Amino acid sequence: MTTDRRTLLETFENSFPGRDYEIRIRCPEFTSVCPKTGQPDFGVLQFDYVADRLCIELKSLKLYLQSFRNAGIFYENVTNAILDDFVAVVAPRRVVLTAEFSPRGGISSTIVARHERQA
Amino acid sequence: MTTDRRTLLETFENSFPGRDYEIRIRCPEFTSVCPKTGQPDFGVLQFDYVADRLCIELKSLKLYLQSFRNAGIFYENVTNAILDDFVAVVAPRRVVLTAEFSPRGGISSTIVARHERQA
Amino acid sequence: MTTDRRTLLETFENSFPGRDYEIRIRCPEFTSVCPKTGQPDFGVLQFDYVADRLCIELKSLKLYLQSFRNAGIFYENVTNAILDDFVAVVAPRRVVLTAEFSPRGGISSTIVARHERQA
Amino acid sequence: MTTDRRTLLETFENSFPGRDYEIRIRCPEFTSVCPKTGQPDFGVLQFDYVADRLCIELKSLKLYLQSFRNAGIFYENVTNAILDDFVAVVAPRRVVLTAEFSPRGGISSTIVARHERQA
Amino acid sequence: MTTDRRTLLETFENSFPGRDYEIRIRCPEFTSVCPKTGQPDFGVLQFDYVADRLCIELKSLKLYLQSFRNAGIFYENVTNAILDDFVAVVAPRRVVLTAEFSPRGGISSTIVARHERQA
Amino acid sequence: MTTDRRTLLETFENSFPGRDYEIRIRCPEFTSVCPKTGQPDFGVLQFDYVADRLCIELKSLKLYLQSFRNAGIFYENVTNAILDDFVAVVAPRRVVLTAEFSPRGGISSTIVARHERQA
Amino acid sequence: MTTDRRTLLETFENSFPGRDYEIRIRCPEFTSVCPKTGQPDFGVLQFDYVADRLCIELKSLKLYLQSFRNAGIFYENVTNAILDDFVAVVAPRRVVLTAEFSPRGGISSTIVARHERQA
Amino acid sequence: MTTDRRTLLETFENSFPGRDYEIRIRCPEFTSVCPKTGQPDFGVLQFDYVADRLCIELKSLKLYLQSFRNAGIFYENVTNAILDDFVAVVAPRRVVLTAEFSPRGGISSTIVARHERQA
Amino acid sequence: MTTDRRTLLETFENSFPGRDYEIRIRCPEFTSVCPKTGQPDFGVLQFDYVADRLCIELKSLKLYLQSFRNAGIFYENVTNAILDDFVAVVAPRRVVLTAEFSPRGGISSTIVARHERQA
């Protein structure tokens, strides 16, 4: 399923590949649906990555994230699946994805997943 | 005593066991009773863990924490006992439990306990 | 039901009845139970009142509020019932009770009820 | 169109109609779609009302607001339409609806609409 | 001079003219140039208005405000001139424009201008 | 008792008696003793007054407030007694004294007393 | 003494005298000297005024306020004297001067003086 | 002198000595007297310790800290003396004591002292 | 292109070259233009550097940054280009440039680039 979504992600060439620099992208408007209750979930997603040859194009990232709007998927899974897509398309030197979800039943969750390219 | 409570905790399978990722769960509505004064205590509990094969199911965690509502137990003990139950049921790679309790007599307490699985 | 609880409230004599002065009491540790779901509710109660002949005794107010710990009662009703008890026992010149409840299902509620003595 | 949605709203009887008290309901998870761009909008809705014979049931309000999730509607219109539905179903003595929308193009909007029952 | 700029502002019809409701628009990215020093000024502009027959179209407002980017104009004058343009095009029932400018020489300024339509 | 303390308060002549201007004095280091429990109380006192012929001298106010350090006195009484002393010595046109006390048993209190000179 | 200082204040013509609009000027870097102790005082001065025919020129205001840097003068007096100078030079329709001084001996003071032109 | 005070501190047995866990105790109501000026000092004390066989009993800690209320002692000395007493009675694996004192003469001080048990 | 801009940067001699000390310069008023949309971008730039023989002159840095006001350039490129210019002119022992850009389409970006002189 996420394979199709992945095609929404576009990149542009990193003009400064000789330098290890960090890009932080904060997306406070993520929403998906809980597969158990059918209720909407809301979260803030943050990507911290070091580009290699490619940078993520922001508008395509926005559209990619919007494709989850009516998808039913658990917190842990959506975070890891998005990280997998990001790694597959952008191939960063390293990336951390932090997903903070709004409280449900008085309890709030944050998932932090990371990927580092093998040398 | 905590052995019975432990059965309230439920888990689901970790879909991404190949990746070390962190799950933070913040529970600001914990309440128990001071065994000395009989007065209610209030606290914020936060779990930071790395799942191995299992993830904690959030609703079951909520019900488990509610089971302390009328239990008489000291700060230090309740924090360590909850950590023990969590470790016994979820068997995480590592976990930190932080419990911040509301001020009593102008003094407030925070307990931080952690567990790391032996290699 | 609240008639019995009412006996928990104690007062002391206002030493400055010749002056209209305000007393604000903030109680951030209120908890009761939702009668529909059986789940605990949490709230912050604030009394703003002008004493006439009597002031509320704080420790008795604390014990009175604790008597709701395991009672099943709706937000609107608990706020108005507590105001009625306060008015019946303290007979203030005027009082405002503000009750802010923790979010449930992503929605949070605040109830504000007031009473003014007829001249 | 909003006539159908309106049937989602449920009420319960106000147990304290003899007192003018205020109910504030804050819904930080509202989302709809911009009819011009097709892009999702996000907002925080707050109702401040004085009940007459009826109070709004919170879960039904949540489901009612969720029905806008994929609807295309402008800020000004959605705010006024929701106020109209609320007034039609709850018939409050008075109500203020405040809708704060997330920034778009560096500009953020808040709409405040109110209704007072004719004496 | 501002007459030309004024043509950048576009409106759409107010769908709820029977109700006096408030629209707040916050624009934190205003910049112009100090006519004395040639240095850029930065400010946050906020419009609070009650629409009559017309509402301001947000994208046109953004482009209108951007037209000041390289214009040399004093704080007091730019605030009043923008208010005049807004009133001429939107003809609101009433409007308040608040312009908070960034500190210069350790001193920061805020200008608040308002207009109310004659009955 | 407070009569003696009162002699600690010193004043200086108001140089601008022709203008009604406000003086706010904030004293975050007030402490006294609870007469019931013997435990220390802590509070923030704020005076908002309009001087007539006299202004309070700040150092004398500090020493006056320090004289309560080991005195046993209730919240409501200490606030009103200090207001009485202030009025007796400074004879302001009007004064408001706000006393915010630190939480005890999870409950915090604020007392607001005011005095206006009869015309 | 302040008569000389007054000549430092410069004005420019108000281009919108037909409108009552407010100008707020915040000066967080005011410093003078305590005449009693010789110690420096620090404060934040804020002017809120409605111009008539003249507006204050900001750079001249800065230089005027700097002229107090080594002057020995009490809080109440410096606030009222500055207000007098401002009124004499700018002749505003109305003005409020708020001066918040840094804590001394654990006590902080704020002086608020205002002037309204007689009709 | 502090030897006598030390007897006020009481302990209870650590039920989880097999685990290195941290206890943070925050005491915002510390007050003593400056030995030079006779003026009261105010501070916030925070203990961060890892218990060995004993935990500090909170009420006894409160009474111990209150014993400094009328004692004349410098910031650096009171912090180190309290740490010495704590170490002597509780014998923790390690402890950090942070003491933040309120500003005097526009200057505020924080003292951080630590002790680690020799292996 | 940036080569010309570079000549705007001026330096002065570091008077304490024998000590490794850090200089942080925060510039909250950076603005450039998006090369794709032609819309203005806004950002906060922060330089953290350790000077070697030269320090950056602040006024020249301000003018240099203003030269981007009407330049069309992407986030990643502008950050790296500014770092290159800074390194070329100031030759610091090390420098980190952090650029936080305002949200666009609900997404905000921060770029962090660093340079360390080879030993």
Add this chain to the structure above:
Amino acid sequence: MTTDRRTLLETFENSFPGRDYEIRIRCPEFTSVCPKTGQPDFGVLQFDYVADRLCIELKSLKLYLQSFRNAGIFYENVTNAILDDFVAVVAPRRVVLTAEFSPRGGISSTIVARHERQA
């Protein structure tokens, strides 16, 4: 020049030289004069040091810092000069001086210098 100033700094003996403990002193009221423009500068100075045999006496530090009130000196130089004086008089085991200066021309600077005693 700073040699004379240095004599203003006084010390007292460290009573706990056997322990490495940190002393933080925060001075938010530093002011000097820009040698280029003649305009006053304002800053917050913070000393973090570990005493050896001597501690700095706070009142003498205050008077020392006040001696810069009318001195013309650059940010980088004043920070390093003060650090040199501190080290010469107090001879601490280590010390960090952080100086945050108020914004000028929309740009604010912070200087961090440190000194460690050679073993």
